[in-house]
Amino acid sequence: MSLSIVIMAAGKGTRMKSTRPKVLHTLAGRPMLSHVIGTTATLGAARQIVITGHGAEQVESAMQAAFASAPLHFVRQEPQLGTGHAVQQAVPVLPDDGVTLILNGDTPLIEAATAAALVQACAGEHLALLTIRLDDPTGYGRIVRDGWGEKVLAIVEHKDATDEQRTINEVYTGMMAAPTRLLKGWLSRLTNDNAQGEYYLTDVVAMARADGVPVVAAQPRDEVEVLGVNSPAQLADLERRYQRVQAERLMTDGVRLADPARFDLRGTLRCGQDVEIDVNCVFEGHVVLGDGVRIGPNCVVRNAEIRAGAVLHAFTHIDGDTQGATVGEGALIGPFARLRPGAELGPEVHIGNFVEVKNSTLARGAKANHLAYLGDATVGERVNYGAGSITANYDGANKHRTVIGNDVHVGSNCVLIAPITLGDGATIGGGSTIAKDAPAGQLTVARAKQVSLSGWVRPQKTKR
Structure with a gap:
């Protein structure tokens, strides 16, 4: 029939x-x-x-x-x-x-x-x-x-x-x-x-x-x-009813929701054991949370896998889009961090406040703790990436890749102009603009000589 x-x-x-x-x-x-x-x-x-x-x-x-x-x-x-x-x-x-x-x-x-x-x-x-x-x-x-x-x-x-x-x-x-x-x-x-x-x-x-x-x-x-929808009020009511059903299903499976009334699922969410989700979190697309993952308040996660023991602190925003994004075991992300499509973070990686990662891989133990940008980069193990540093990956027409070896230290306020490679153990002095490869195990500094001028007078406002 x-x-x-x-x-x-x-x-x-x-x-x-x-x-x-x-x-x-x-x-x-x-x-x-x-x-x-x-x-x-x-x-x-x-x-x-x-x-x-x-x-x-x-x-x-x-x-x-x-x-x-x-x-x-x-x-x-x-x-x-x-x-x-x-x-x-x-x-x-x-x-x-x-x-x-x-x-x-x-x-x-x-x-x-x-x-x-x-x-x-x-x-x-x-x-x-x-x-x-x-x-x-x-x-x-x-x-x-x-x-x-x-x-x-x-x-x-x-x-x-x-x-x-x-x-x-x-x-x-x-x-x-x-x-x-x-x-x-x-x-x-x-x-x-x-x-x-x-x-x-x-x-x-x-x-x-x-x-x-x-x-x-x-x-x-x-x-x-x-229940049909004929008005914004009915749509909002149905949304909350739907979300409550999703929250109850997750809690039945052992997920700890701080407040099931302040939870939104707009796709699929698969959780391991002992997952904790704080208030006002939104999950979109396909999201996987491993065992022991903790999600802080006001986070948005879309098309991403968060592996066992990782922590997303408050206001973290992860958008894997069609490429996806991965957070490794035991990683610490946020608060106020942003991971974009193609971000692949290894175990125990630290991404701190106001750090953005896009189309980049970070190996075990790498850290970018604050105010930094990593785009189109391959970052080795135990790298320390300083505050205010960026990869300049776009020349106005094409994207280029930055490769950072193991145990590299990048000082604060550095600009790494791709394509570029920093060898294992290299140190980049703070405030440097690096446009050529940096050799392994050496200090590389690229900044103007500091000058102090005696007798200089600061300009004064003209009275009118």
Whole structure:
């Protein structure tokens, strides 16, 4: 039985008060729509159809870039005349057999197991609705059942519901699964005879009952799966709910979070034993924390591996981007340090406050404790890199590499003009600008002779 998935993502999202299409607003660092597509990609569907409308080109471009290897079909709903009208646009690309699963692009936390259960409830012969009971069902379509509470009779939209119907707390989530052949017939019979003059997808319930097709319901594991987003406040609420789930999962695995309410995961985070994470830390992309790693407050870590026993002090910023970044065992980083793509730090390396490292390797025990820049550099073991020193790696057109041997001492306020090599055990005198290779084991100094002028008078301000 083939499966087709239709994701409705055409809405403008007026209450978001934004020029950005609603489904492209981010949750946990990713557009809401990409969460849904990423989940449905695991269901083995024969086709995934995304219905776009408002900001269609922007939405389609973003999803094609994010899911280049997953064939997506896009159809447009222009103008937007209701949920039924939206799904009607997908009819030409739907097959005549199998099951069609309909999901919402602004309900980002639907789980694959719930979607699969909805398809299973359909079983190729039922109309299956995803429903849930909410303490506050305002705005949702109500599920009207028979007197015994067993059979689903209808879905009544909130705007069209009577006062009595609005007391019902079982609601329709906007997601359903139906036999494709039957669904196409029901869609062709939709009318807009309602208060809003729109074509409601929910009207297919009455059609199914009229045709003798059983209407069944399935429920999600948790309310968070079916919460949609229509405003910045709802998006912020869903973000915190999502982050709380991630925090609880990590704590169950033994991670110590100083405050789970002040933790953000916007990707994947894999932790060893005895990991400690202080408040206001953000993890993006793919991050690995080894055994005994300690993360201080207000750190941001993206696409990086922090190995066992390393410590990131407060306000450290690590961005590995596509190249990645690595912090070795027992290294001490920060506070206020910045590691950029290609930073590879060996064991027991020290990177102190206001030090930036980019596309550079530092071997065991190397230290750059404050106010320094290392770009496109290969740094040996036990190097001491002085405050205020930089590698001048860019000549205005090309990048060049600096090679610093083992046991080198670079004094404060030095400029190393690449390409250049400092031999093992070399010492660079403070304040030097080095443009030629420095021999191993020798002191190299390059600075002007100090001169003192007697009788010199400091200029005075002219009175006017």
